[in-house]
């Protein structure tokens with residue numbers, strides 16, 4: 001309140017007791033009026049508070065209204081300058097008798113400033129000294145609220161203007177207010193949309209109505225609508241917007257609604273592109289997955305094929321193609337394993353070498369298909385004969401091997417017997433009933449060898465012995481066999497040099513014709529004297545020469561030497577003398593054998609009928625057709641052929657006829673026991689008679705006694721040969737014998 005020069009009005013004092021009562025009452029009434037006022041009221045005179053109500057004392061924190069009286073009015077203001085400014089402002093108006101009104105900052109007694117609404121008036125405009133009366137309304141709270149409201153309003157306005165969303169107020173579907181963002185969004189100028197119908201920013205009536213149907217029911221229920229709507233810009237572009245709206249007052253639709261609109265067209269397009277991209281990616285992914293699956297499948301297929309190839313290659317490398325039995329490689333692997341197990345556990349292993357007897361004969365006579373079928377059937381039977389953990393392997397040809405882990409010598413022998421028994425049952429192949437025999441050799445770990453190769457070698461040696469000693473049998477390896485095998489190797493090697501080193505020679509044994517007692521023929525028998533090994537019998541080295549193929553060169557040397565010797569004897573006048581030469585089957589099977597004989601005969605100038613070729617019955621076994629052809633050719637050349645060791649082999653009478661045989665040589669095994677054995681006598685007698693019937697001559701071998709000679713003569717045997725007359729002797733010795741008997 002300004003300090004005016006005018007005094008505040010004073011209340012008139014009562015003039016009489018009666019008047020005093022009235023005055024007192026009026027004063028009380030005035031005081032209660034003042035106290036009941038909601039604003040502070042103060043009378044100021046001479047810049048001092050004369051009177052005030054309690055409200056004023058409260059506003060300025062002056063205690064009771066009575067405490068305020070007498071205080072300087074200037075203290076109610078923040079400072080002297082503010083006070084004087086108010087005075088300067090208010091006084092002219094007050095003096096004109098008007099009220100001064102204004103908002104002014106005041107000061108409470110504790111120094112706190114506050115805003116008040118002041119109204120002042122002079123009590124007496126004629127005389128300002130009577131003072132002035134002021135109402136003080138504390139509007140500090142209002143002022144604060146107003147300031148807050150103003151801030152709030154400013155903030156709202158800022159939000160409204162700078163929001164990144166369009167904000168629209170609609171009333172009755174018409175735009176009452178919107179921000180710039182909304183106008184910009186739709187391409188309208190500022191204020192252009194004011195009062196426009198909301199239809200303006202929808203693409204069509206249908207869109208507009210549909211939006212209304214979606215939104216308004218929600219708004220009317222006090223809810224807020226939230227959704228995606230298609231709007232249209234001024235230039236016709238379609239926008240996709242996220243829209244959120246709410247009624248300003250759900251109870252009073254006429255107040256309208258607020259809409260907050262965000263353009264998400266870009267986002268929408270991005271999402272659409274994203275969806276397309278995703279779909280494309282998905283498609284590519286599916287395609288790649290499909291390709292991948294196909295690749296995987298193809299890879300799996302390739303892997304399977306490779307696996308199959310590997311298995312196939314493994315099978316080819318480890319199994320025999322014909323019989324599907326393990327081959328040598330797999331046999332070796334399994335043998336190593338079996339030997340290793342036996343070595344670790346102190347057990348044994350048996351290796352059994354099987355070789356069919358005369359399989360070649362079956363192959364040649366019935367064809368390879370039959371031979372193969374027989375091998376397959378034998379393989380099947382062998383497999384059936386042994387146990388599951390035993391191995392039946394085929395090494396090739398007619399050679400099989402059984403690997404019997406854990407088998408002892410007795411066990412292996414038992415298996416060999418079972419195999420023999422099993423093979424004795426005839427085989428029925430291609431309508432042929434075939435009987436098969438085989439020779440078997442057994443070797444045992446650890447007795448005979450410590451590895452597969454050694455055991456197989458031993459089993460092979462034992463099998464060879466079984467074959468050499470009669471076939472269709474089995475033998476268990478012995479060191480003796482090994483020695484023999486070693487010797488065979490030694491002899492084979494020594495034999496290669498025997499010819500060139502002149503270690504071979506021929507002895508001759510005479511054959512005497514029983515009719516006249518004369519020597520009609522000499523048999524050339526090969527002798528080998530080795531400087532270190534001594535004399536080696538032909539029975540020992542001929543098989544070695546045959547097995548090593550050396551018999552071809554040796555045999556040719558024998559024939560040439562025998563014919564050369566005969567030439568010398570003929571030249572000595574023994575012109576009737578013939579020479580007999582032993583032939584191996586291998587020599588006989590040489591394709592140009594007849595030509596060789598012809599050439600040798602010519603070389604030595606010997607007539608073909610002076611040469612006798614002694615063949616064993618076996619020559620015809622391998623290839624009877626070729627044998628017959630060769631014999632026919634030799635026969636046509638005039639060469640004579642005899643069958644050596646007749647009776648021990650397989651010749652049939654029919655074959656003898658076809659073979660163009662000139663002579664049968666009765667084997668010495670029959671002759672040997674002629675004295676004691678009735679059977680042999682009957683047999684020898686039958687052979688002689690049969691030969692006579694066929695017009696074939698007979699020579700008995702190994703005649704050692706007079707009794708044998710007598711019997712043979714009695715039976716009509718043509719010739720004899722044996723120690724009774726002469727053993728085989730060197731040419732010079734036999735020459736004396738010949739000359740003596742020729743005389």
Ligand SMILES: Nc1nc2c(ncn2[C@@H]2O[C@@H]3COP(=O)(O)O[C@H]4[C@@H](O)[C@H](n5cnc6c(=O)[nH]c(N)nc65)O[C@@H]4COP(=O)(O)O[C@H]3[C@H]2O)c(=O)[nH]1
Nearest residue numbers: 525526538539542558582583584702703704721722723728
């Ligand atoms: N116990 C006994 N033996 C008698 C008697 N008379 C002759 N021998 C023997 O009986 C064998 C007869 O010959 P081989 O049956 O052809 O049997 C021959 C023949 O198969 C074969 N051999 C001999 N030389 C040749 C040859 O040059 N070439 C071929 N391929 N084999 C030959 O060797 C076999 C054995 O010949 P060698 O040891 O010379 O034995 C000869 C002969 O010495 C006798 O009264 N008693």
